[in-house]
Amino acid sequence: MSRETTTKPVREGLAHKRAAILAAARELFVAHGVERTSMDAVAAAAGVSKRTVYDYYGDKHGLLMAVIVDAGESLLVTLRQAIDDHLADDAGIDDTAGLERALTSFACELGTSMLASSDYTATVRLITENAAVLTELRTHPLNVAPEEAVAERLAHFATRGLLETDDPRLAADHFNALTTLLAFSGQQVDGEDPDRVRRIMTDGVHAFMRAYGAR
Incomplete structure (x- = not known):
């Protein structure tokens, strides 16, 4: 570029x-x-x-970065709101079954919100098409902020004995890989099926709980 x-x-x-x-x-x-x-x-x-x-x-590069960062900040707001809605301390999550239901609701809400967002779909396309010149994204705070927000909640549930993990940040990466990344990576996001996204999110949370849920 x-x-x-x-x-x-x-x-x-x-x-x-x-x-x-x-x-x-x-x-x-x-x-x-x-x-x-x-x-x-x-x-x-x-x-x-x-x-x-x-x-x-x-310059144009700065403008492109600003477009992407703006969308990333909006997505982070959506993520944190979904966390507050489904995974807050007062959400009444008392056992692993309840945690799986809450994580599924959280993942499905986040996935459908992303799918419905024209800003998100446009940003995915821009990042994909211009990855070679967007090297600064690799170290940008927004690149890790979503996983860190999820990791904080997973650490909370591990402390309560509902998850088994010594590394909540790694657990968050696995959660993301089984849900959001699996649903959207390599796909034309604006052509995605909401029902397919919800199925992937539900199955991904189930796999995550099989790996990390307290026995």
């Missing part, structure tokens, strides 16, 4: 302008590809000047 650069410092900008730029960039990047989308086109679609786009995001 060629990079249109500017030496001017990136500034915070107004929230509504930033949101408009990100929405326009996401739509154009997905429709035409990052290489074939000009900063002029993004500015015109967002209703701002090209200078504003450069001032806010630095």
